[in-house]
Every structure is written in C-alpha cells, then in structure tokens.
Amino acid sequence: MKSDTASQPTPFELRKEVRQLCADWQQAGRYTPRSDSWLRSPDPEFSKELAARGLIGLTWPAPYGKGLSNVHRLAVTEELLRAGAPVASHWIADRQIGPTVLRHGNPRLQAEILPGIASADLAFCLGLSEPEAGSDLASARTRALPDGDGFRISGRKIWTSGAHHATHAYVLARTTPRTERDRPHRGLSEFVVDMTADGVGVSPIVDMTGEHHFNEVTFDDVRVSAHRLIGTEGEGWRQVTEQLAFERGGPERVLTTYPLLLAILRDASPLSSTLAPELGRFAAQLGVLRRLCHMIAEMLDAGAAPVQEAATCKLLGNAFERDVLELARRVVPHGPPSLRQSLDQALLASPGFSLRGGASEVLLSIVTKNEVAS
Numbered sequence: 469m470k471s472d473t474a475s476q477p478t479p480f481e482l483r484k485e486v487r488q489l490c491a492d493w494q495q496a497g498r499y500t501p502r503s504d505s506w507l508r509s510p511d512p513e514f515s516k517e518l519a520a521r522g523l524i525g526l527t528w529p530a531p532y533g534k535g536l537s538n539v540h541r542l543a544v545t546e547e548l549l550r551a552g553a554p555v556a557s558h559w560i561a562d563r564q565i566g567p568t569v570l571r572h573g574n575p576r577l578q579a580e581i582l583p584g585i586a587s588a589d590l591a592f593c594l595g596l597s598e599p600e601a602g603s604d605l606a607s608a609r610t611r612a613l614p615d616g617d618g619f620r621i622s623g624r625k626i627w628t629s630g631a632h633h634a635t636h637a638y639v640l641a642r643t644t645p646r647t648e649r650d651r652p653h654r655g656l657s658e659f660v661v662d663m664t665a666d667g668v669g670v671s672p673i674v675d676m677t678g679e680h681h682f683n684e685v686t687f688d689d690v691r692v693s694a695h696r697l698i699g700t701e702g703e704g705w706r707q708v709t710e711q712l713a714f715e716r717g718g719p720e721r722v723l724t725t726y727p728l729l730l731a732i733l734r735d736a737s738p739l740s741s742t743l744a745p746e747l748g749r750f751a752a753q754l755g756v757l758r759r760l761c762h763m764i765a766e767m768l769d770a771g772a773a774p775v776q777e778a779a780t781c782k783l784l785g786n787a788f789e790r791d792v793l794e795l796a797r798r799v800v801p802h803g804p805p806s807l808r809q810s811l812d813q814a815l816l817a818s819p820g821f822s823l824r825g826g827a828s829e830v831l832l833s834i835v836t837k838n839e840v841a842s
Contacts, residue, residue: 476536479543482523486544489517490551501552501727503814506720507629508681511554515588518555524562525586528570532582538765546719546758552727556630556681561585561592563718565638568658568711572699580695581636581660595625595639595661595685596708605640605708606652610687612641612659619643619697621661621690631670631683637661639687640708643701656704660696661687677816710773717764717778721785722757724817725792731810732796735803746795753788757781779835793818 477485493499493514502509518524525533526541548555566585569578584590601607610623621641631637637660644655661668667690673682699707729750760781767774796811 476534477540479540482540483543483547485521486523486547487551489521490547490553493553494551499554501730503552503725503728503810504817505552505727506549506555506559506724508556508679508817509552509554510556510591510630510633512557512588512591514554515558518558519586519588524558524588525566525582528566528582528586532566532570532578532586538768539762542719542761542765546723546761549719549723550726550730557591557633558585558588559720560594560630561590563720564594564711564715565592565660568638568698568707569660571710572658572707574695576695577660577698584635590636591630591634593628593631593634593637593663593683593685595628595637595687597625597627599624599626599684606656606705608640608642608656610639610641612639612643612657612692614643615691618691618693619659621659621687621692623687625685625687626682627673628670628683628685629681631663631685632672632680634663637663637668637685638698640704643704653705655702656708657701658698658704658707659692660698661690661692665690665692667691675816676819677813709775715778716782717761717768717774718781719758719761721782722754722761722788725789725814728796728810728814729792731807732792732799732803735799735807743795743799750788750791750795753791757785757788760784776835776837783832783835790818 494501499509499511499514515524522534523544526536526544527533527538529535562585566582569581573581581590585592595610596605596608598608598610600609608623610621610625612619612621619641621639623641625637625639628637639659639661640656641659642655643657646652646655663670667688669686669688671684671686672680673684674680675682698704733747760777764774764777764781767777793811793814796807796814800808800811
C-alpha cells in the first residue's frame with residue numbers, strides 16, 4: 469500500500485530538494501554537468517546519496533520504497549537530467565528493472581533484488597541487443613535451456629551499457645526453439661543473471677570519444693536458478709515490450725542534451741535577438757515533450773503499459789535532441805571555448821541517441837500498430 473498522502477512530499481518539494489542537491493555537489497566541485505549523463509556519468513557515491521534520501525525506488529511500495537507516484541519520480545528525474553548529474557550507476561536498475569521485478573518477479577526474487585537497487589548497492593545492465601539482431605529483439609538467439617531446477621544460458625549480447633560496472637544483468641533469452649512457422653517473438657523469457665557467475669564474460673567497446681561504456685557480454689553455459697526467471701517462461705516478449713515503456717517514455721529521451729541547451733542560453737548572448745524566435749520554438753517543443761512524459765507517467769500510475777506513447781516520446785525526443793546539436797553548431801563560433809567543449813561532448817555521444825532503446829524505424833513500426841503483437 470502507498471503511504472498516507474498527507475505525509476507524502478509533493479512533486480514540487482522533491483524537485484526543490486534535487487535541484488539543491490545538484491547545486492551543492494556542483495559548487496563543491498564533485499561533478500561537472502554533461503550531456504548524456506544518465507549513460508556516461510556513473511558515480512556510485514552520488515547514487516548512494518540519492519538512495520539515502522529515498523529517491524531511488526521512489527514509486528515502489530513498502531518495504532522497498534516510498535510508494536509515491538510516477539509523477540513524483542518524473543520530477544526527480546527531470547531535475548537530475550537538467551543538471552547533467554552523474555546518475556548512470558543506478559539509472560537502468562531504478563528505471564526499468566525494479567518495476568519489472570515488481571510486476572512480474574516472484575517474491576523471492578523481489579526480496580533478493582529490490583532492496584539492493586533501492587540502496588544503490590546493485591547496478592544492472594541490459595542484455596537485449598545481439599550482434600546479428602540489433603534493435604530487432606525478437607531475433608534474439610541467446611538460449612536458456614532447462615537444467616534441473618534452473619536454466620543454462622548461452623549466447624552473446626552487444627552494446628551493453630555499463631556491463632563492466634554492473635553487478636547483475638537483465639537477459640532476454642529464448643527458452644523455446646524457434647520454428648519457421650512461429651512468430652519470432654514467441655518463446656522468449658527474461659532472467660536476472662549475476663555478472664560474477666561462471667561463464668559470464670565482458671569485452672569493452674571503446675567509442676570514438678575514447679570512452680568505455682559499451683560492452684559485448686558473452687554467456688557460456690551460465691547456470692541460473694529457477695527463481696531468477698522473471699514472470700512466466702515464454703512470455704518474455706509481452707513483458708519486455710511493457711518494460712520498454714519505462715525505458716522509452718522517460719525524460720532521458722528528451723533531456724539528454726539539455727545541459728548543452730543551457731550552455732547556449734548562457735554563452736550565446738551576442739546572438740540573443742537573432743535566436744529569439746528559434747529559442748521560442750525550442751521552448752514550445754520542450755513543453756509538449758515534457759507534457760508527453762507527464763502523460764506517460766500518469767498512465768503508468770493507472771497500471772497501463774503505454775507502449776505506443778513511449779515510442780512516440782522517444783522518436784520525437786531524439787529529434788529534439790538532434791535539433792539542439794544543430795543549433796549549437798551555428799552558435800559555437802560566437803561563444804566561448806567552453807561552449808565548443810560542451811558541443812563536442814554531446815556530438816561524440818550523439819550516434820547512440822537514436823539507436824539505444826530502439827532505432828527510429830522500429831519506433832515508427834510500433835507507433836503505427838494498434839496493439840502489441842500477441
């Protein structure tokens with residue numbers, strides 16, 4: 469049950485708390501704001517600070533969280549992204565693994581995993597994309613074969629963000645062999661896997677910036693206990709499409725380049741009159757996208773799985789983020805060197821914006837369908 473609403477903080481109060489926390493850490497030189505912070509800025513100590521304030525697992529019921537709404541959580545995540553805060557250590561676990569385990573995990577798995585996420589002791593990576601499948605998750609070839617009271621997982625995952633820091637992996641694997649007559653999404657299941665388990669290997673993929681946050685992860689006959697199966701065997705596709713609503717419908721699909729937009733507003737004063745109409749258009753777009761994120765949060769609070777709405781949010785949000793980059797390109801010659809540095813940082817991260825969480829073609833396909841495949 470949720471706690472007494474009279475004792476709950478309002479979203480506005482949470483927003484103020486997080487804004488002050490980020491300002492204090494910046495003033496103390498404990499982090500520098502950057503674009504794409506939710507993927508590229510892991511700081512376990514910052515995540516621990518949020519956990520100590522009860523700001524991770526915010527929507528989860530007692531004893532795991534505060535039982536607040538997704539609208540409350542949206543206020544927190546917007547402020548963290550606006551400030552370019554170092555949240556990558558806990559982001560994936562808080563955003564989608566916790567809610568998935570709450571919805572579909574057995575009581576033993578919930579008790580085993582949720583407290584560690586809420587305390588920022590556990591960090592998750594996503595074992596979804598594969599070398600020959602990419603955004604087409606239904607083409608996954610990783611296998612999970614029955615083995616006594618558990619399973620043996622074998623296969624490869626790629627573009628796995630943060631796997632070298634993660635304590636656990638969420639893994640989508642095929643538990644039923646696929647035949648030519650089957651729809652490709654049938655027979656998939658979801659698992660929680662310890663990254664320290666025998667047979668798990670992590671190989672770094674260094675990007676063009678020289679940074680290492682992507683990885684290839686291999687599973688070589690990895691033993692997984694039966695209680696680590698999330699939900700029902702063979703129902704992984706329906707569960708993962710529901711889970712992607714958490715991944716695609718949040719403000720990180722809109723505000724990844726927000727620190728760069730703030731830098732433009734701060735450093736491009738010589739062009740303020742020229743840019744005014746364009747900045748007005750940006751403000752209007754941002755307002756619409758934030759409202760869409762708010763609507764998705766409300767739908768999640770109502771128990772819905774806003775798959776199409778989340779895909780729309782990611783599609784339009786990525787376009788907005790790219791527009792910010794193009795604006796910065798034109799403004800940089802008239803700004804200080806720090807603006808160039810902010811742009812370079814965002815540009816080098818940008819190739820992944822439209823790929824992670826589903827390429828644009830995949831999202832358009834989801835938007836145009838009236839229902840999730842069954």
